[in-house]
Amino acid sequence: MIHKSLTYKNIALSYCEQGQGEPIIFLHGFLATANMWEYFTKHFSRTHQVFSVDLLGHGQSECLGYIHSMEDMADAVYAIVQENQLENLTIVGHSMGGYVALAFGELYPDIVNKIILVASTSAADSAERKANRDRSISIIKKNSATFIKMALSNLFTDENRINHHTEIDNAIIQALQLPVQGVIAALEGMKERTDREVLLHFAPYTINMIFGEYDTVMPLENTLQQLQGTTIEHSIIKGGHMLHIDSKELLLQSLDTFINKKAE
Template sequence: MSSISFFEKGEGQPVVLIHGFCEIGEMWRGFSNALSSDFRVICPDLPGCGDSPLALSQNSLEEIAVKLEDWMEENSIKDPIVIGHSLGGYVMLSLLELMGKRLKAVGLFHSTAFADDEEKKGMRDRTVIFLKKHGVEKFVTSFVPPLIPDERREELEQEINIAIEQAKHCTLDGLIALTKTMRNRKDRFEVLKNYSGSKLMIAGTLDGAVKIDASRKHQKAITDYFELENTGHLGMIERKEESLKIVKEFCERVVSR
């Protein structure tokens, strides 16, 4: 049996929403409530996050993808639409490479198919050092707020605090392993480009984690590309209604095709 913890709501076409780094499946609760009138929405905790334990050998996206493939089979999640936020997008791409046409459609939400460059890899290494020295609580308290542009942090203070509290449900070993996993991941742009199904990308013009210039380089490989103006890395918080509308309409188009 899979050790993946998850919640689900609704019936019909399966839509799997995969959370990002320093996040848990619960971050999608608002989206799942809104989408569940039309879809079966399933939100897993990635290993080392929430209630999903981290396997000792788990140190690659490929291993996580195999684990999720087994989990989907066990829970009769067939022909799903899979959308991932940030790290969740990297996981989705690894799943896409593994499962191909067995995924009905895919989406990248503030994510990228490109591998880390050397500057980003150095940042990942510093993250590991910080986590080992200071632990989860101090890290997530400093990591989450800058994902949102400074001018909106006061307005979204309550939502940021909720995100920080959710992030505290990630384990230290989990965050360290996932940081290394992100650093070591390979480029999967060709995997994305060659996939013949519908492909969604939602980018933030002020995203500091996934730069808008990098997102725009994906347009030739994407069927449904959207930019959220004046938005950082957490569009589901910063532009909740707009991003929810994009996801809902994308899923509806996929089902109607």
Template structure:
């Protein structure tokens, strides 16, 4: 289904009945990343997925997609569907957007799960990587996208997921060049949002991968402690929905039920 927000088409899906759970994908992903998760969660819940600005079937909206702008597009879909209370699950970039949305709609949030994500802002090193990537992608978009995807998996088991990685690369290339750059700019500029977790009473869950090359496990443990969030650690990388699918489904079902 499509919703027009500020002249941009926003694609979303709406399935099932019960507690509303909003699944927000990560950078270079789209709503198809949840294809193995949605059928399990819709057995008892109403599941909303959204293609973020510049990703999948959704248009861009300018040249910088801030976390707040992303969040406002998600908010527009939820208002259109007349949804008052909901649980958020955000993967990577989707986690940053979930935090921005929670800051704007605290009273509506029943629970928030950061899946391979963090409330910390980018490190100086990560900011430099984003600046460099936005320059490099102008000349070789396809190679940059493909390289970005391969590095997200536990490198010890990357050969196990050859089919899945190729499918993810195919979906990632549906992200426009403008969408790539605009999202990277938004992530680079985002602020620390520890307080969104620490100062609110909704249920909080942080799920991380032990071999994640993007997030530091010890930092995630410290973050969970200081924000009073439950922490679940899987043995693999940044793509828990692929690398640890059954365990993730069980963790999400348990979390949703607790909210």
């Protein structure tokens, strides 16, 4: 794995690259970094050129402003794509990374081959969800460490907190290193993101979706509704929102199936 960075609008963008072949770009979720994909990028780098990106204000990528819209993040990813002269992209996005993937697909459809959403949605925030994000921002401004520990811990069941305590602790440690500005900017961007359900019906590229059966952030019954009237293939995994931790092998199997499936 090669760690790289480039200058974009006077800030540093960080990403990792490994392998050769058709390109896959992995986009992490809120409070995570490119490192969350390490197990998966190691696997796919045997057959593909794999990139895992630190999104704006996360990992080693710096903050661009006080609101990082999903389009801002997608444009930053596009700078990495241009730097490496990539096309025919497969983009895998977890949660917030899925929002960014759809924004990218809307902005740059000609270079996208496939988008795979993991524990994510095409829908915009509901009024209730927006209010929750505003509350989160208020808490972060007072005590970001308390918010981060609580937010990440709440993504797991009691059983999984025990079974995966090392990975959860590591995720919290990494999240605590993120700049408060970056955390708030991401929340602001997610709060104002555009509804992109139309892409599920009319995108000129393949979209696949992977859901966690016990996801409390995005309940299955809600996320499945957006698939009505579409031809999108999806899989449901026994796991929660953080499938890359609590259902690692099952997620790898689903990704393997979707990434290697040729268009019919």
